[in-house]
Amino acid sequence: MSDAPARSSYRHGDLRQALIDAALDxxxxxxxxxxxxxxxxxRAGVSPNAAYRHFADRRDLLEAASASAQGLAADAMEDALEAVHGTGDPAVDARLRVGAVGRGYLAFARHEPGLFRTAFTVPNDLSRAFDADKAGRRGRTPFQVLAESLDALHAAGVxxxxxxxGAELLAWSTVHGLGxxxxDGxxxxxxxxxxxxxxxxxxxxxxxxL
Structure with missing residues (x-):
């Protein structure tokens, strides 16, 4: 027996999310x-016609999955930030937090390679770097997590x-390159x-x- 949800069990928004969840899998x-x-x-247990009410085509679904995967990357970065033990020195702590952001990003690449590729290889640009659909559980996108850690580094005088x-672009490019x-290299x-x-x-x- 299939474990897919019954087609009639979805509300409008739930159906869209179910399709995104299936794409993430x-x-x-x-x-x-x-x-x-x-x-x-x-996988979502819905008809193709129902899916096309939410996504025009595969690319449309892939972009939604990419955005959600970026949210999961943000979660990994935020988790790494939460593991930082502050020293009480603003400059030292800011540097530790920037390092944690990069460490969390690379950990996501290593432990979730499929999601990492999906998050950052779908064509898009920085005009959508702050979109809510790219945010993690704490409401920040990966770009915001990085930018705010660099703001703290700046505020601490480092x-x-x-x-x-433009420091985001340099730090991100370097860390992403290693990932x-x-x-794949x-x-x-x-x-x-x-x-x-x-x-x-x-x-x-x-x-x-920096």
């Missing part, structure tokens, strides 16, 4: 290429005025221990570069 297993609208309808503008090289053969070491050295480089 597929993305978790196989990345963005695994997201198929017809398969999402089967990041000078002349280097604050992608470890997943020549660094994918590194052991966990080697990746741990690379992560810490990269974050130290970002800290010094």
């Amino acid at each position: 597929m993305a978790r297993q196989g990345g963005p290429d695994a997201v198929v609208l017809r398969e999402a309808t089967r 990041l000078p005025d002349e280097r604050r503008q 992608m090289l470890a997943l 020549p660094l994918r053969g590194l052991t966990d221990e080697m990746l741990d070491g690379a992560t810490e050295r990269l974050l130290l480089m970002v800290d010094r570069g």
Whole structure:
């Protein structure tokens, strides 16, 4: 017997979310290429016609799954932030928090590679970096989590005025590069221990570069 919900059990908004959840399950297993609208309808237990009331096509569903995956990335970053033990020194604490943001981002890449690829390989730009559908449980998107940690670094006097503008792009590009090289590039053969070491050295480089 199928464990899919009965078609009549969904309210309008619930149906949309059920399809997104099904897409996330597929993305978790196989990345963005695994997201198929017809398969999402089967997993959600709804008819294709019902699905098309919410998503025009596969790309539309994939963009929604990408946004939700970014919210999950934000959760990983926020979880890493919560693990930081403050020292009472604003400058030291701000640097620790920026490092935690990068560490959480890379942990998400390593532990949820399918969702990481889905979150950040669907074409989009920074005009939607603050959209609510990209936010995690605490209401912030990955870009907001990073930006606010850099704001704190600036407020603590660690990041000078002349280097604050655009710092998100530099820090994000550097950390994302390691994530992608470890997943799909020549660094994918590194052991966990080697990746741990690379992560810490990269974050130290970002800290010094900022």
